[in-house]
Amino acid sequence: MKRTSLNDIATKLGVSKTLVSFVLNGKGKEFRINEDICKKVQDTAKEMNYQPNRLAQGLRTGKTNTIGLIIADIANPFFGFLGREIEQEAAKSGYRVIFCSSDENPEKSKQQIAMLQQSQVDGYIISPPMYSSDQVQALVKNNIPLVLIDRFFPEIDSNYVGINNFEAAYKATSHLIRLGRKRIACISVNKDMINMRERTEGYKQALIDADLPVDENLVKILTFSHDNKELVKALKDLFGKKENRKADAILFSTSKLGIMGIEFISSLGLKIPDDIAVVSFDDPDAYKICVSPVTVVNQPLKEIGKTAVQVLLNKIKHPDAKSQQIILKTEFIIRKSCGS
Amino acid sequence: MKRTSLNDIATKLGVSKTLVSFVLNGKGKEFRINEDICKKVQDTAKEMNYQPNRLAQGLRTGKTNTIGLIIADIANPFFGFLGREIEQEAAKSGYRVIFCSSDENPEKSKQQIAMLQQSQVDGYIISPPMYSSDQVQALVKNNIPLVLIDRFFPEIDSNYVGINNFEAAYKATSHLIRLGRKRIACISVNKDMINMRERTEGYKQALIDADLPVDENLVKILTFSHDNKELVKALKDLFGKKENRKADAILFSTSKLGIMGIEFISSLGLKIPDDIAVVSFDDPDAYKICVSPVTVVNQPLKEIGKTAVQVLLNKIKHPDAKSQQIILKTEFIIRKSCGS
DNA sequence: TATTTTAGCTAAATCGTTTTAGTTACCAAA
DNA sequence: TTTGGTAACTAAAACGATTTAGCTAAAATA
Numbered sequence: 001m002k003r004t005s006l007n008d009i010a011t012k013l014g015v016s017k018t019l020v021s022f023v024l025n026g027k028g029k030e031f032r033i034n035e036d037i038c039k040k041v042q043d044t045a046k047e048m049n050y051q052p053n054r055l056a057q058g059l060r061t062g063k064t065n066t067i068g069l070i071i072a073d074i075a076n077p078f079f080g081f082l083g084r085e086i087e088q089e090a091a092k093s094g095y096r097v098i099f100c101s102s103d104e105n106p107e108k109s110k111q112q113i114a115m116l117q118q119s120q121v122d123g124y125i126i127s128p129p130m131y132s133s134d135q136v137q138a139l140v141k142n143n144i145p146l147v148l149i150d151r152f153f154p155e156i157d158s159n160y161v162g163i164n165n166f167e168a169a170y171k172a173t174s175h176l177i178r179l180g181r182k183r184i185a186c187i188s189v190n191k192d193m194i195n196m197r198e199r200t201e202g203y204k205q206a207l208i209d210a211d212l213p214v215d216e217n218l219v220k221i222l223t224f225s226h227d228n229k230e231l232v233k234a235l236k237d238l239f240g241k242k243e244n245r246k247a248d249a250i251l252f253s254t255s256k257l258g259i260m261g262i263e264f265i266s267s268l269g270l271k272i273p274d275d276i277a278v279v280s281f282d283d284p285d286a287y288k289i290c291v292s293p294v295t296v297v298n299q300p301l302k303e304i305g306k307t308a309v310q311v312l313l314n315k316i317k318h319p320d321a322k323s324q325q326i327i328l329k330t331e332f333i334i335r336k337s338c339g340s
Numbered sequence: 341m342k343r344t345s346l347n348d349i350a351t352k353l354g355v356s357k358t359l360v361s362f363v364l365n366g367k368g369k370e371f372r373i374n375e376d377i378c379k380k381v382q383d384t385a386k387e388m389n390y391q392p393n394r395l396a397q398g399l400r401t402g403k404t405n406t407i408g409l410i411i412a413d414i415a416n417p418f419f420g421f422l423g424r425e426i427e428q429e430a431a432k433s434g435y436r437v438i439f440c441s442s443d444e445n446p447e448k449s450k451q452q453i454a455m456l457q458q459s460q461v462d463g464y465i466i467s468p469p470m471y472s473s474d475q476v477q478a479l480v481k482n483n484i485p486l487v488l489i490d491r492f493f494p495e496i497d498s499n500y501v502g503i504n505n506f507e508a509a510y511k512a513t514s515h516l517i518r519l520g521r522k523r524i525a526c527i528s529v530n531k532d533m534i535n536m537r538e539r540t541e542g543y544k545q546a547l548i549d550a551d552l553p554v555d556e557n558l559v560k561i562l563t564f565s566h567d568n569k570e571l572v573k574a575l576k577d578l579f580g581k582k583e584n585r586k587a588d589a590i591l592f593s594t595s596k597l598g599i600m601g602i603e604f605i606s607s608l609g610l611k612i613p614d615d616i617a618v619v620s621f622d623d624p625d626a627y628k629i630c631v632s633p634v635t636v637v638n639q640p641l642k643e644i645g646k647t648a649v650q651v652l653l654n655k656i657k658h659p660d661a662k663s664q665q666i667i668l669k670t671e672f673i674i675r676k677s678c679g680s
Numbered sequence: 681t682a683t684t685t686t687a688g689c690t691a692a693a694t695c696g697t698t699t700t701a702g703t704t705a706c707c708a709a710a
Numbered sequence: 711t712t713t714g715g716t717a718a719c720t721a722a723a724a725c726g727a728t729t730t731a732g733c734t735a736a737a738a739t740a
Contacts, residue, residue: 345725345726345727346726346727346728347726347727357726357727357728358728358729361727361728361729362728362729365728392726392727393725393726393727394727395725395726395727396725396726396727396728397726397727397728398727399725399726399727399728400726400727400728400729401727401728
């Protein structure tokens, strides 16, 4: 079942494929092709269900209208939403998206970038894993269109779309302080990732500005966000001993941690917000129907995705465009998990 | 910054590109290429950071090692998990995945299929929207490798990987009956979608087999799963009047409905499971940390994704393979939302 | 010595487009 | 009669790989 090509249409009509190509690319007028013939070509194309071969097009033109997306994990609703928005905004301009989940693993992202290069994608949107700055650097050095999201590398001058993590964490922590919490814990991951570091810094600064001590025992930076054991250990340390609870509030720096954390806290029989107040980054469904709906810092995922695509497409169109760092506003949603 | 091609390596070493191609495809032995030259070619390829152009390869060989995935919405964790698993399993065999969210819209899926055809994907995994059977039929007729997931069309003989929806709904409903619920409502969507219809049928059969009346007033089939208003209206009808509640239990046929439903039920001040018992399909995070963790029919998403890819790759390899319908086991997880 | 075999390599076609640089035929103007 | 212009179209190269068919020189065999 061979697909019909330009040539098939051309021979069928007894014209050259050049002519067919011109017509189907809407350049009939420009190249003064007889209107009757234009019509015939178009009709025949439809009749034979002609679909241009994008490989051939891409090979010839050097453009594939495809963008490569590397995120941590498409199954994580945070990235799912982001991916969705990116797909949608890209489609508006006729671009396809190849999705890759890196699992925050620089080895994987390296391979994925190579694969995407081989696929001749026109540009990249990447949420880079820790220790992958060399990969990003290589792309930037070759002036390959690229936008980073969610995190960036301060030492690399690249496009970036994200939020002010410091400020958001500061605000969330201040909210807990305002409600009278004194021993506020912070649970985070990926210690060397800039966005996570900024969140911890924001948290600490809020404590300092409120004349509260920064107790490193209350700051738990885990290595893997999917490792339940590590989280449980951290929470046990904080809340294990009934009469000697170390903390009366927690700031979760990702919703993945928050969801698992709340599940475990509940299993300990502790009540939110009475025993423990909770604030978290991101706003998954779970937080809305939770035992005690969770107060959150919500990121503007739609806008992040949309903007990232726009910046990328602009860079693809104008290779000389200089890099942009776009910081979008977060939304602080107060629910019941902090009491009042 | 032109990328290096086979030709670049060839001219640099003063050999033909045929030779270079042979060597880099590991056919040095087969074509009796001098070992020293093999070595040189490989070294030079690495040195020049040669990346094969997949467009050219695909154009010549007719294979792209790419599969097209069409699902309803990648932001929906149900499909997110599925997509993740598919991506992962495909990567194991060196396949890329192009993701498309159809929003259950047949117009969109039609366009997406066309786009994927143009991209010369080797095969399709599709969760087809309602009224898209002609699109699927066209693919099947041309013997294009294809696997349907989550739903299928009874009139089309295609590959399919899914679950026994009738049985699962029957089991869930029976569980509610066993716990003494008499007026069990069913909330679903997409009335003409086979998987949803099977669920309603399973629900009804369970009632019949338990000698309970099937009350059509308790069966709410919505048109859109994302339309909160429609759902709220249905729930108000069921639970609106305090002293005259129509139902004492609900079966939600998707987790999207369930999450929004539970949120609204809670806002009415009704208690789960005391006032209303709840069972749902699928098992999102939200159900685990919910006010009253939800009893669910969990689909084996990992296995569905993995199997779908395997069936597809097999069909790609063996175009004469006959179609398979694979039904995987669900898991019934009992939590607190039904009382005891 | 003549013929065949083998090792080691290459030329060129091909996939389906796009695009440059023409060509042809006709008519008008000089 | 020559020149120039224009309308309408086409040949062929190019993109970067794969793959078929075949070439040359040396070694093995008859």
